[in-house]
Amino acid sequence: MPFPISEANPPEHSGDLPDRADVAVIGGGVIGVTTALFLARAGLSVVVLEKGRIAGEQSSRNWGWIRVQGRDRGEIPIAQEAQRLWPELAAQVDTDIHLTQGGVAYLARDDAEMGRFADWVRQAEPFGVSTQILDADGVARLLPQAARRWPGGLWTPTDMRAEPFVTVPALARLAAKAGAVIREATAVRLLDVEAGRVTGVVTERGRVRADAVVLAGGAWSSLLLRRHGIAIPQLSVRATAMRTAALPDVFQGGAVDDRLAWRRRADGGYTLAPEGYHELYVGPDAVRAFFGYLPQLIKDPMGTALRPAAPRGFPDAWTTARRWTAGDVSPFEKMRVLNPAPNMDKVRATAAAMAATFPGLGPVEIESAWAGMIDTLPDLVPVVDHAAELPGLTIATGMCGHGFGIGPGFGRIIASMVQGKPAGHDMSRFRLARFFDGRKLEPGPNL
Numbered sequence: 001m002p003f004p005i006s007e008a009n010p011p012e013h014s015g016d017l018p019d020r021a022d023v024a025v026i027g028g029g030v031i032g033v034t035t036a037l038f039l040a041r042a043g044l045s046v047v048v049l050e051k052g053r054i055a056g057e058q059s060s061r062n063w064g065w066i067r068v069q070g071r072d073r074g075e076i077p078i079a080q081e082a083q084r085l086w087p088e089l090a091a092q093v094d095t096d097i098h099l100t101q102g103g104v105a106y107l108a109r110d111d112a113e114m115g116r117f118a119d120w121v122r123q124a125e126p127f128g129v130s131t132q133i134l135d136a137d138g139v140a141r142l143l144p145q146a147a148r149r150w151p152g153g154l155w156t157p158t159d160m161r162a163e164p165f166v167t168v169p170a171l172a173r174l175a176a177k178a179g180a181v182i183r184e185a186t187a188v189r190l191l192d193v194e195a196g197r198v199t200g201v202v203t204e205r206g207r208v209r210a211d212a213v214v215l216a217g218g219a220w221s222s223l224l225l226r227r228h229g230i231a232i233p234q235l236s237v238r239a240t241a242m243r244t245a246a247l248p249d250v251f252q253g254g255a256v257d258d259r260l261a262w263r264r265r266a267d268g269g270y271t272l273a274p275e276g277y278h279e280l281y282v283g284p285d286a287v288r289a290f291f292g293y294l295p296q297l298i299k300d301p302m303g304t305a306l307r308p309a310a311p312r313g314f315p316d317a318w319t320t321a322r323r324w325t326a327g328d329v330s331p332f333e334k335m336r337v338l339n340p341a342p343n344m345d346k347v348r349a350t351a352a353a354m355a356a357t358f359p360g361l362g363p364v365e366i367e368s369a370w371a372g373m374i375d376t377l378p379d380l381v382p383v384v385d386h387a388a389e390l391p392g393l394t395i396a397t398g399m400c401g402h403g404f405g406i407g408p409g410f411g412r413i414i415a416s417m418v419q420g421k422p423a424g425h426d427m428s429r430f431r432l433a434r435f436f437d438g439r440k441l442e443p444g445p446n447l
Helices: 032-042 078-091 111-127 136-142 164-177 217-225 284-299 344-357 401-417
Strands: 021-028 047-048 104-107 134-135 152-156 181-183 186-193 196-205 205-214 235-244 252-255 260-264 268-275 278-281 304-307 366-376 383-386 393-397
Touching: 021 032, 032 047, 032 164, 032 268, 032 393, 047 205, 078 111, 078 164, 078 401, 104 136, 134 136, 136 152, 152 164, 152 252, 164 181, 164 401, 181 196, 186 217, 186 401, 205 217, 205 268, 205 401, 217 235, 217 366, 217 393, 235 344, 260 344, 268 344, 344 366, 383 401, 393 401
Parallel strands: 021 047, 021 205, 047 181, 104 252, 205 393, 278 304
Antiparallel strands: 104 152, 134 152, 186 196, 196 205, 235 268, 235 278, 235 366, 252 260, 260 268, 383 393
């Protein structure tokens, strides 16, 4: 079964391109769409420029978790703000996004992992999180139908879930209703730069003048930035996921152990994924950034599999152009929707692990499988910052697989930053300069 959002879908948002806007947003994922929503509600004219389809890439392909649990300390208050915003937005969109407060559980493999869970709870305690440490009996009560017994777990009953491929397009329609102009199949080829300042964008359909530009391009962000002389150590990794046929209800929330993650769906099935497994295609950016990622690889040598080359047209493929002009067809037009094939060996193994964990389910039939490219950074923390080298540009990228749930929080923050207003949170953790100022990177918890 094909993925619900692809180039085969006709554009939902089309029409003439405006000559100018107060703000141009590059990227129609959850970060770009929610940023546009809050900018439009603040009375600014805003245009969202998406090379393919709204939510066509990772924003629709993720697990659908809306969690505070396991977040980096700098992200926790932003994730909490996002959780306050989600019910409001769910009530305002034109469709049911299946927002459910089902909780999130992390299930420990051993005592060492329980220790990491306890460390996170101590760091998160000042924020008033609802997270609890469960012992083996507590996990057994939470998952009474499981055949496996875990030594304990981390449980946050207030965490939520929603259906990503429904949610982000609905938020885009809400942004359009608020006044944002959204244009799909409209790639930004270059930033428009005059006298060292960003003054708009050059698209495949012409220029758009703008007082400010927000780059929320996900896996493509670093390619555009490098074209303008800004090098960030962002890579993208392939992550496989899948959807089962309708099955009995064994848990209303999301859970993950050392083999698989699962999340109940409104259609009666589950979204499944292999836990902690990603695939990195080695390309020019990966070679340049290798030493920055070395601590991650040493810490979890089995978590990332290296592949020798990305498929043609991917952001870090060996043949992808790094230089082009405003008159050239850009890499963003050559690959409208980044649609990697899933790892079918992992699909089969994950389905088998789900069946073994819950024998009462019977055979676990996979109805569809897909993959997405997660934009990641060496410390597993996003960049959300103004670009000092290019005034007028705000960068919001490297969400490291955390973007969907926290999206409305960062969207509201970015909208405030663009207007010169306080972010409302300490944003020092998300500085772009941390990769260049000589300080040692502080890795996120990666829970």
